[in-house]
Amino acid sequence: MRITAFNLMGRVARTAGMTLTLVIISLFLNAPVTTAQIAVKGEIIYTMDGDPIQNGVVLIRDGKIERVGSESRVRIPSGYTVHEAKVVTPGFIDGRSVVGLAGYYNQQHDQDQLDTSGPIQPELRALDAYNAREYLVAFLNSKGITTIHTGHGPGAVISGQTMLVKTAGSTVDEALLDSTTAIAITLGSGVRNNFSSPGTRSRLVAVLRQELIRAKDYAEKRAAGENQTRSLKMEVLADLMDGKISAMVTAHTASDIITALRIQREFGFRMLLDGAAEAYLVLDEIREAGVPVILHPPMIRPFGEAKNASYETAALLKEAGIPFTFQSGFEGYVPKSRVVRYEAAIAAANGLGMENALYAATLGAAQILGVENRIGSLERGKDADLVLFDGDPFEYLTLVNAVIVDGVVVYPGE
Amino acid sequence: MALFCLLPILLMAQERPHLFTGAEIIPIAGDPIPNGVLIVQNGVVVAVGAAGEVEIPANAIPFDMRGKVIMPGLVDTHSHIGEGDGGDRSATLHPDVRIMDTIDPRSSTFRKALSGGLTSVNIMPGSGHLMSGQTVYVKPRPANTIEEMLIVVDEQTGIYGGLKMANGTNPLRAAGSPGTRAKSAAMVRELFVQAQEYKAKLDEADGDPEKMPARNLQMEALVEVLEGKRIVHHHTHRHDDILTAIRLADEFGYRMVLQHVSEAWKVADEIAAAGYPASIITLDSPGGKLEAINLLNINGRELEESGALFAFHSDDPIVDSRFLLRSAVMAVKEGMSREMALKALTLNGAAMMDIAHRVGSLEPGKDADFIILSGDPFSIYTHVEQTWIEGEKVWDRDNPEDRIYATGGYEIFRSSAHHHHHD
The missing domain is CATH 2.30.40.10 (Urease, subunit C, domain 1)
Structure with missing residues (x-):
């Protein structure tokens, strides 16, 4: 029926807000x-x-x-x-997102940030599940976010890999900046909600250490050119052991942060501390470990492991001389994605200041993610x-x- | 006993007028006053006006507020602070359940709300039922009992809250039945028909104990609704669900506030024509809840254009109480007026809760509920510095014990993993 298109145009013209905006975004991105x-x-x-x-x-x-x-x-x-x-x-850089793997419908078919068939799956590549045409990607772009560090979410011991993509381009190949940036590790009590085992925080650490010991062995054999059965899981963990990629370790409580630092010391991998709601309690320990922080969204809801989150943590990290950036994180409900510029704004207004917040969300992020030669500054x-x-x-x-x-x-x- | 001893002291503190000068005052009733004077005494506003035009009492205690902005305390028309609960899974219709029986007056969420500038809050049970229970209107001031916090709408009826209703997908199957939207509407209509019959018996008895029907808490609450004494707060997202809520309210003639109204922009004219107020929320991104996928922050603009009465709500914890003011500013970003945004944070919400005679604007005789802002309410760099309820300073950012509720920090908020997927 011819009036359908007419009606649609009428509606777009009438509402003329986000609907129209998103129509334009998708036109431009394609x-x-x-x-x-x-x-x-x-x-x-x-x-x-x-x-x-x-x-x-x-x-x-x-x-x-x-x-x-x-x-x-x-x-x-x-x-x-x-x-x-x-x-x-x-352009703003989102230090940790799941957008593109997680879509805005929040239905099973568009939620690929966490596979619950096993608690340790470092072989899961982010680029194999990234939807470059996801509505939220265009939405974030329209808010000035030009690069996202996205991929597998928190919630498994090792949920998979992360990557860096631009928020433009209609395929993952067009968007890609770095295919394998980190593997996502989660410490704390959140993992037990998704798996029957590990069912405690200490079991989780034991399982993780055992896997990393295997990886070290695999990496040593690989370096020596010894024959061994090819394992996708071990290959990526060996890359971690060889310093080719980072471990992004989610830990919110002070106790879990300290545990993350302990594991990092034991294995010597490159680490990004993710979340870190109680970082302000262990600033000296984080600084001494030389680990940068991908801080939780300041507007994170103060519940569960993040119950002690403070809007002033970013300012305290800055004061302590710890490199940090912001993230939109993972949202299981509404809003389906946070906007990292809005999150950095809250920190800016709570002691961090405008220019420090801008730095953290641009060049600071690029440095932490190892792409400062490409993005982050003009x-x-x-x-x-x-x-x-x-x-x-x-x-x-x-x-x-x-x-x-x-x-x-x-x-x-x- | 303790309360008895304290009362005279509190009254004494209020005896001398408090004089606030030098601030920009946004009274809501009337234009902003660049160099304003606010005088409060005995818990109420005595005078508001421009410097030089207000008579200053000789014994007033002065407060220098130069550089600040003073406006009425914010009214949150939909919140879940206070850690209360509502109906259970035994049924989907709980008009007899009162959230006031379960609220913890010592919950840190009340101090969090004060740090966000909230002074009147409609606390509601959830939306997993067609009727999840009676809501409560409170002032989040320090108290040992919920009774001290209540805002009684009308001394005669003693009513201090509304009735929470919901349609759309949240109530579906949550308590077994209903399983469809049509069944939802039928179940609600059925219960209101019973309530009409109960009311007819009450009217017929006309107070004669012999003829009075047996007391029924469910029916009593619904009779209050039918008589317009208790307002229905109706959770609804999709445009067709909004119209169904309106259809039912029209049929039974009850008063209703449309809550969330995610697709208000699609039916703004219909909402305005029907005459029901709307209480809306803004979100930082689209998506996350399927029936609310088309919730756009243009709702404020579209409702303003339509002429409907509307207000903002936090739905805390969906939006933290500390970001209620921010929520309205995000709607201004999408094209609504600043004046209406401020009104929709204060007086409009009060009107929807039948408490506009007491709160929502700074006018002589109204409750002295106000906030002191460090600057422009529309700037991210502005903080709530003080919150006053009935002439008492109940929150002060300069006090470290208060300040931490604004920023968050160690062991401030309880650990309960809040599961709230029903709004």
Whole structure:
């Protein structure tokens, strides 16, 4: 019936809010990539490489940042499309998400962040389950999140792998930045909800250590070139032992954080401490271990293992000199994903301050995730991932004017 | 006994007027006053106005509030703080169940609410039943008994709450039956028909003990609903469920607040035309609950345009009480007016709970329930600095023992893993 399309347009025009926005997002994200040359002029540009530039320009060419500087020094060549904004920042980075594996319907068919057939499955790759066209990916992009560290969630001893993807691109291959960033380990009482065994926190640690001892043995044999039966599980754990990937260990209580550090000391792997609701109780121990923190969303509900979460933890981590970033985490209900920019904003307003929060959610995140050569700041040669705002990116009423990923305007603004 | 001893002291503290000067005052009733004066005494507002236009009592205790913003305490029209419960799985209709019998007045969630600037709260049982029980309107002030916290709507009836109802998917099969939406509506209608008959017997008896029907707690509560004394707070998400809630309220003539109303934007004009108020929530992202998948933060804007009366709620723990103010600001981001956002955090909610004669705006004679903000209510960098209820300062960010409820911290909130998948 012809009126169907008409009615749909009428509805879109009438509601003209998020519905329309999301229609536009999906149109843009699926649009053919053009490598136009772009100049972004900003009244303030937070490059994360030195002080913010007043009245600055970012030149973008072939998806990369070509030049950054003040308007008086950087001439915009002809042929560049000019965008202007009050505030320009690097794209935001979500330090830990499940979006793309977990979809917004929250039904069994779109929830692939946790397989409960076994408590230890490091062989599960994130890219095999990532839906680049997931609604929430486009949604996060529209809020200025250009890279997410996503993959398997908390809830198993080892739930699987994580990866880094841009929030643009219509396939995982187009979106991919790093296929295997970490394996996700969970300590604490949450695991027993999903598996009959391990049923206690100490059993969990015993099971984990045994697996890591096997992995060490596998890695040693692999290094020596000895013949052994190929095991997908052991291959990835051996990569962990060889320092090729990190272990992202979820631990909220002070006791579980200390246990995580103990296991890290025993095996010497690269570790990212995830969640860490009670980090403020063991700051010295975390700093001495040299472990960065992917902090829980400040707005996490104060229940269960996160009951002692504080909005001021980020500020305390900063004060203690511990590298940290923010995450949207995992939500089993509503909102189905948190927005890491909104979460960092709460920390900004609770002692951390605007610029520290911005750093943590951009370059700080890139450094922790080992991709600071590609993203996180506006510097010559880096990926052209930028967000244009009409004000302070953390203020409630600030709007996104445009999101640029790899030099392409993928979202035209709120 | 202790209470008896304390009362005279409390009254004495209130005897001298308290004078707040230098702040921007947002009275809700009337335009914001850039350099305002607020005078409270004996638990109520005595005067509000511009500096120089308000007569200052000689014995007033002064409070210098330069640089601050003063507005009425926030009214939360839908919350689950206080750790109470409602009906059980034995049935789906529990109009006789009172959440007030189970609330812990010492719950840390009340202090958390104060830190978010909440001074009046409708605490409800859940939505896993067609009727999960009677709600309670409270002020979250320090108290040993729930009775000290109650906001009695009407001294004559003594009513201090509404009745929680729900439709859509939450009540389905949660207590065995109903299994469908149509059955849900039929079961509710059946019970209201019984209540109409019970009411007819009461009317006929006209107080004659010989003719009075046997007391029935379920029927008594529903008669209060039918007489318009007890307001129904109706959980509903999908646009067709919203219309069904309206149809039933129209049929039996009861007063109703539509709660959540996730798809309000689809039927905003119908809601306005039907004349039922709406209590809404905002969320940071779409998705997570199938029947609420189309909950958009444009609901505020669409309801404002339609002319419907609406307010915001936290549904704590869905949105933490400390973010109720933030919730309304997120709706402003989607196009509703700032003026209406503030009204929908205060006076509109009070109107839906029949307590607008006492709270929701700063006007002479109304309860002295107000909050002091460090700045612009629409800025993330603004904090609630003080919360006052009936002229008493009940929360102060400068006091470390109070402050920790605003930030969270070690052993502040109870460990109970809150399972709340029904809102």
